[in-house]
Amino acid sequence: MVRFENVGLRYGMGPEILRDLSFSIEPRSFQFLTGPSGAGKTTLLRLILLSLRPTRGLIGLFGHDVSRLDKDTLTGLRRRMGVVFQDFRLLDHLTLYENVALPLRVQGKDESSYRAEVTEFLRWVGLGERIHAFPPVLSGGEKQRAAIARALIVKPDLLLADEPTGNLDPSLARRLLRLFMELNRLGTAVVIATHDIALMDQHDDARRLVLGEGRLHIYE
């Protein structure tokens, strides 16, 4: 589903942040991506998301070579991925409801076809009361949950979550992890970037990708 071969990346003329990365992410798999702050977790997720291009090496995504993608295919691939950004990236001028519905709206779906589902998702992440609130008035944890709901609403084939529990209390974090695991059982491949050891211990048969000094160590 995702395949890296000797991938290297540097920002501009800076040092190589990622070096010789070779790994793959299988359909329906579940993995944590971890490593110290600044190790390149977000950078790696951005490579998978195609918001960054590798400076060398090959990346294959859903069977496509990413160096030879046209825009329509790229849009199609992004629709199969759900992303939770470390900094949430909610649109401040839209309500939570509208933010969560966004991936469906930009696919041109009719609002009546997803209204109930979006409301249901918001309730599921504990934001049932705040459907019509705007992001700027929410707490960090509330924004994070809205971002998670937005990533899950399309039932993606691949879920990328960058520190999805960073702003949550342990019990809420556990609940959301169970949500990710449930999603995984239903067929979604999940990648969670985190340095929360406690969280990883909740699901200790998950695969661990550990980044350090630009290289990746894999613990099955």
Next chain:
Amino acid sequence: MRAARILLAIKTRRDERRAHGGAMPLVPAASISGRALVTVIAIMTFLAGLTAGAAQLVASASSDWRSSVATEITIQVRPVGGRPVDPDVARAAGLARATEGVESVRAYTREESERLLEPWLGTGLAFDELPIPRLIVVKLKDGQTADLAGLRKALSDQVRNAVLDDHRVWVQRLATMAQTIVVIALCVLALVLVATALAVAFATRGAMAGNRDIIEVLHFVGASDGYIADEFQSHFLRLGFEGGALGGGAAVLFFIVARAATAAWTATPGGDQIEALFGSFALGWAGYLSVVVVAIFTALLTGLVSRGTVRRTLRTIA
């Protein structure tokens, strides 16, 4: 104070939502410097409308001259050596009547000729003492080439003091001038439209730079370039229609006022001349239509240019 600001923000959002049939636009209207752009578009549309209207005015005035004057020639008969001019006038009129392609011939009587001169010379002059030329107006049949060369030769042979005056050379020259004016007007129109397009392109680029985060998020959640371009285009199309309506309305108003003003002036000699040239500023329905067409075109151009700019800019972003 803060509460008031929040309330205002909520109200604005509500208005925007209503303008978009219930759904909040993904690119917030407040993030686009709309008022400045509407002003620019309004000014440009006004100028373009004036130019289009003026071109229409000149074109229709020149076709008026052509249709009325081109079918007419005059013969002037000058009195010579104190002998009566009437027989010469009659002879010249006879020659004209006998010429092929002539529809009608009318010789001005002496009284009529004097009345023609009255505005210049005043009344109460002893016209008998002046050698006043007499006019014969010859109407030509439409769509037929009259034998004017023959008539000219006959006149110079038989009525030495008669001169054939063919207005058509003069009309031709005026028509050429009018055509030149129309061509220049079209060039000005094109330049104005190009300037508008550039202003819209700049405004679009500014709006995109200001909404870079939103565009990025839209990409990540799977929006295609076309979808994002639609979002921007709908904003700019609306701004274009606002500006077009303002500018086009002002141009139409200008022509209505100008017409009323010239109607009030026609009593004065200056007004006479303006009227002779421009046919009383009476922009026909075709003229008003061309202003409206220009305004609508400007609005559509605005939408189209912003769409093109968005797509071109998006192509450079991953």
